Amino acid sequence: MTVCRYTVISICDISQQTTDHVAAKFRIPHKTTNPSEVINNPDVDVVFILAADEFHESLCISALKAGKRVFIEKPISLSIPSTKRIIASEKAAGGAKVFVGYMRRYAPSFTAAFLREVATIPKILYARSRDIVGPNDHFVNQSGTSPLKFFDFPSASGEEQKRNLEILVGEAFPGVSPTERDVKYCRFLGSLGSHDLSLMREALGFPESVAGVTANEPFYTAMFNYRNKSGEPFSVTYESGIDDVPRFDASLAVYGEKKQVSIVYDTPFVKGLPIKVKIDELNEHGEAVSREVLSSFEDAYTVELKDMYTCFALGETIKTSAEDACLDLELFHLMYKQLVKQEGR
Ligand SMILES: NC(=O)c1ccc[n+]([C@@H]2O[C@H](COP(=O)([O-])OP(=O)(O)OC[C@H]3O[C@@H](n4cnc5c(N)ncnc54)[C@H](O)[C@@H]3O)[C@@H](O)[C@H]2O)c1
Structure with missing residues (x-):
């Protein structure tokens, strides 16, 4: 039996053509270009904020103030102060109201097989987070969803977005004048970086420190210092970038003495591509053994939204809460600080 957990009753986009198209395509009964019509609609229980990062804070706080x-x-946003303003607003609204969309962390192969297999490594010696991908559009355009993009934005919205970005990047790089490259770094960590670094945090915890970073647009790297269960140091390498080659090379690999566990993500925009865990180990006979585990074909976005239902409707704890997301901003902050220090700014 299929349980209907959500019904979309109202859609907003600042582009009139986008609202017209989406409302018709998905038979949504109400459409508007004014976000407050969704936010203040008494029949709306949950507001989905899917707009550009620069609008997240203001839309989220308005929705929380409206009791949604x-x-x-x-x-969640691009700076720690901005995220803290959201958290303060969530607290004022009674708490446990914000769910952040880190779908990779809800993939069944991550929550079941990957975490279970990593837990059997007695001593982690090294880990590597890689996310080197081609442009999203390449995958989205071949996904069979026939997406359309419209650009009929009100002229003031571009200015507002620019102003918001300046404020957020200024907060992310306190005490220095951010360069164009800093802005790109901030946007990159917010976009692709947040997926990988939040996954790394859930699997391995928060690093002790950041040993070094590089930010050579469009590729970014970092070396994190960690300590394993027995107190010995190990490193985690992060490497990521978006170029024009249409491939999706995203994985988190954890190495022990006799076992390597990797989770491999394909593009999320083509539905049904499996997320698999690969295990390479040395067995008791001195043989090399490789296994692949697919915990479920269920899409990570679907599991994420089912989980949100259990949080909002049934009172379960939100894993990807605003406080959790703030830890990513804290990690980005350490990375920005390291870059500034390396450059003697
Ligand atoms: N979880 C994922 O896999 C995933 C994938 C892509 C994007 N994202 C996130 O989703 C968000 C949107 O990304 P995108 O690539 O679709 O961005 P986008 O800029 O292409 O699209 C944003 C949409 O929001 C609309 N919009 C902008 N400002 C608005 C406002 N103030 N009120 C209402 N509508 C507004 C735009 O017209 C556009 O249709 C970003 O935060 C991004 O990080 C997540």
């Missing part, structure tokens, strides 16, 4: 629960796409 909120699904907000990652990154």
Whole structure:
């Protein structure tokens, strides 16, 4: 039996053509270009904030003030102060109201097989987070969803977005004048970086420190210092970038002495591509053994939204809460600080 957990009753986009198209395509009864019509609609229980990062804070706080629960796409925002303003607003609204959309962390192969297999490594010696991908549009355009993009934005919205970005990047790089490259770094960590670094945090915890970073647009790297269960140090390498090659090379690999566990993500925009866990180990006979585990074909976005239902409707704890997302901003902050220090600014 299929349980209907959500009904979309109202859609807003600042582009009139986008609202017209989406409302017709998905038979949504109400459409508007004014966000407050969704936010203040008494029949709306949950507001989904899927707009550009620069609008996340203001839309989220308005929705919380209107007494709504909120699904907000990652990154929750682009600076720690901005995220703290959201958290303060959530607290004022009674708490446990914000769910951040880190879908990779809800993939069954991550929550079941990957975490279970990593837990059997007695001593982690090294880990590597890689996310080197081609442009989203390449995958989206071949996904069979026939997406359309419209650009009929009100002229003031571009200015507002620019102003918001300046404020957020200024907060992310306190005490220095951010360069164009800093802005790109901030946007990159918010977009692709937040997926990988939040996954790394859930699997391995928060790093002790950041040993070094590089930010050579469009590729970014970092070396994190960690300590394993027995107190010995190990490193985690992060490497990521978006170029024009249409491939999706995203994985988190954890290495022990006799076992390597990797989770491999394909593009999320083509539905049904499996997320698999690969295990390579040395067995008791001195033989090399490789296994692949697929915990479920269920799409990570679907599991994420089912989980949100259990949080909002049934009172379960939100894993990807606003406080959790703030830890990503804290990690980005350490990375920005390291870059500034390396450059002697
Ligand atoms: N979880 C994922 O896999 C995933 C994938 C892509 C994007 N995202 C996140 O989703 C968000 C949107 O990304 P995108 O690539 O679709 O961005 P986008 O800029 O292409 O689209 C945003 C949409 O929001 C509309 N919009 C902008 N400002 C608005 C406002 N103030 N009120 C209402 N509508 C507004 C735009 O017209 C556009 O239709 C970002 O935060 C991004 O990080 C998440």
